[in-house]
Amino acid sequence: MEKQLKVVTIGGGSSYTPELIEGFILRYDKLPIIELWLVDIEEGREKLEIITNLAKRMVKKANVPMEIIATLDRREALKGADFVTTQMRVGQIEARIKDERIPNSFGLIGQETNGAGGFFKALRTIPVILDIVKDIQELCPDAWMLNFTNPAGMVSEAIIRYTDYKKAIGLCNVPIGMQNGFAKLLDTDLHRLRMQIQGMNHFIFITDVFMDGVSVFDKVMDGYLNDSPAITMNNIFGMKFSPELLRGLNALPCPYHNYYFHTKEQLEKQMEEYTENKVRGQVVKQLEEELFELYKDENLAIKPKQLEQRGGALYSDAACNLISSIYNNTCDVQYVNVQNNGTIADLPADCAVEAASMITSDGPKPLALGTLKPEIAGYIHHMKAFERMAVKAAVEGSRDNAITALNLNPLISSDKMAHEVFDALVEAHRDYLPQKF
Numbered sequence: 001m002e003k004q005l006k007v008v009t010i011g012g013g014s015s016y017t018p019e020l021i022e023g024f025i026l027r028y029d030k031l032p033i034i035e036l037w038l039v040d041i042e043e044g045r046e047k048l049e050i051i052t053n054l055a056k057r058m059v060k061k062a063n064v065p066m067e068i069i070a071t072l073d074r075r076e077a078l079k080g081a082d083f084v085t086t087q088m089r090v091g092q093i094e095a096r097i098k099d100e101r102i103p104n105s106f107g108l109i110g111q112e113t114n115g116a117g118g119f120f121k122a123l124r125t126i127p128v129i130l131d132i133v134k135d136i137q138e139l140c141p142d143a144w145m146l147n148f149t150n151p152a153g154m155v156s157e158a159i160i161r162y163t164d165y166k167k168a169i170g171l172c173n174v175p176i177g178m179q180n181g182f183a184k185l186l187d188t189d190l191h192r193l194r195m196q197i198q199g200m201n202h203f204i205f206i207t208d209v210f211m212d213g214v215s216v217f218d219k220v221m222d223g224y225l226n227d228s229p230a231i232t233m234n235n236i237f238g239m240k241f242s243p244e245l246l247r248g249l250n251a252l253p254c255p256y257h258n259y260y261f262h263t264k265e266q267l268e269k270q271m272e273e274y275t276e277n278k279v280r281g282q283v284v285k286q287l288e289e290e291l292f293e294l295y296k297d298e299n300l301a302i303k304p305k306q307l308e309q310r311g312g313a314l315y316s317d318a319a320c321n322l323i324s325s326i327y328n329n330t331c332d333v334q335y336v337n338v339q340n341n342g343t344i345a346d347l348p349a350d351c352a353v354e355a356a357s358m359i360t361s362d363g364p365k366p367l368a369l370g371t372l373k374p375e376i377a378g379y380i381h382h383m384k385a386f387e388r389m390a391v392k393a394a395v396e397g398s399r400d401n402a403i404t405a406l407n408l409n410p411l412i413s414s415d416k417m418a419h420e421v422f423d424a425l426v427e428a429h430r431d432y433l434p435q436k437f
Contacts, residue, residue, distance in 0.1 A: 004034040005327065008081045010074060010132060011088030011149070012038025013048035015288045018295070018303040020085070021055045023316030025062040031324045037069045037077040043092065045072065047292060054295045061301035074135060081140040083323050086132060087148045090124040091432040093288065097281035098428045104274040106421045108411060109267055112281070113151040113202050114259050115411035116421045119390050122151050123402070124432045126158045126394040133165050144326055144363065146171050146319060147337075153201025156337040156352035158391045169364060170337025170352065172201050173318050174254050179335075181231070182209055185223040186216065194333050194356065198251075198344060198372055201337050201354050203383045205251040205376045221246065231255050235280055237269045249375050260379075260410055325359035333357065338364050346371045351384060382410065397435030 009020065017038065024033050038055065040048040052070040059066045071077050078084065089096060099117030100110035109115045129149065136143055145168040147155050156170035175197060183190040188211060196208035208217045224231075225243045232238020232255045239262045241253060259266050273279050287306075294304045318334075325332055333356050340353045343366040347353060357364035372380055386408040393401035406418035426437050 004032050005082045006035040007033050007083045008037045008077045010039045010086045013040040013044040014087050015291045017051045019316040021058050022303045023320030028064045035067050039074050039077045050295045057301040078139040081143045084145045093285045100279040100281050120425045122154045123394045127434045133163050160339045175335030199380050202256040204254045207251045329361035334359050336364050338366050399437045
């Protein structure tokens with residue numbers, strides 16, 4: 001008899017949860033989840049209740065025997081879990097708005113996973129994630145943890161370097177979003193394609209694309225050079241990368257590279273939004289309010305179409321495919337955040353990389369890539385130095401490390417600016433920062 005599964009979702013009151021529920025329902029025949037625990041904190045009680053009621057209506061409509069259990073007691077939920085997913089925002093949406101608006105007020109890019117804002121999201125999030133890992137090791141040590149909480153790469157780095165837990169996998173929708181884009185460009189089925197990627201979360205380059213095992217990278221590159229579509233996603237103001245840049249890199253940047261290759265233009269756009277009180281976090285806040293009004297409808301028993309407007313579209317495909325592949329030992333290739341261990345030869349063994357990996361019942365087996373392409377190696381080494389210093393600052397609470405990390409970030413313009421934006425963000429987030437900076 002196949003094992004019936006218990007899954008725990010920490011951050012169960014998230015607006016994304018209905019997409020996760022839909023993904024589990026669609027895969028129930030090969031992923032028999034009989035218990036899904038939705039966990040949140042006191043501040044998220046109301047949203048958790050709304051999501052739980054919708055989830056129960058969804059599984060009832062689908063006629064699958066999945067019990068939905070809501071709780072504010074994380075430790076009670078974790079007992080005996082097979083899989084744990086984490087999808088949370090420490091400080092909730094107001095913290096994201098501060099991460100965006102405060103850097104903007106200093107004339108800097110404000111973004112929830114990049115620059116000063118992304119750094120402070122890491123400072124708030126990493127201590128909480130490390131506490132969750134401790135609970136998992138005590139209460140369900142055989143469980144796989146799938147982290148979708150941003151900044152996913154730095155979270156993975158912290159778990160790798162500061163715990164001995166080996167079953168955490170970082171997850172992001174950017175690679176699968178790009179793979180979808182390539183499939184449309186080539187007018188083919190997504191599952192025929194496999195990508196070769198180099199870099200880390202939100203800073204990857206696509207260095208090859210294979211169709212049925214044969215490289216079609218030249219066709220993909222020609223598509224971008226001739227049609228020059230923007231490489232973007234819902235939560236990013238997409239701009240076209242110049243043909244000269246793409247040819248010179250001989251690689252395709254991910255959407256988040258917009259902030260690094262188009263910094264001036266992105267900042268100009270952000271400053272317009274800042275002045276109009278329409279930074280992305282403020283837009284998301286309004287969108288979430290509208291979503292939760294929809295979720296309250298007792299006649300709603302499916303994921304509403306409006307959820308796709310969020311930047312995390314394709315979340316269920318990434319999360320549910322990964323859980324299903326581990327459970328079923330499918331050995332298919334997916335794109336996840338894992339310990340490097342030689343996957344990229346010229347990066348530290350104990351750092352986190354985002355890599356094409358074969359997914360087995362023993363977890364991801366990253367596909368070795370050799371060394372970084374020379375054209376992109378400098379960018380990646382630079383960002384990895386920032387990430388490692390940022391994680392060190394988050395765990396050790398060192399102001400010296402924090403200021404140095406900000407100085408290493410390409411989106412911070414000077415040492416003086418690093419000090420000023422750091423002090424402003426520390427003051428704004430003090431209630432959610434366990435470190436004593």
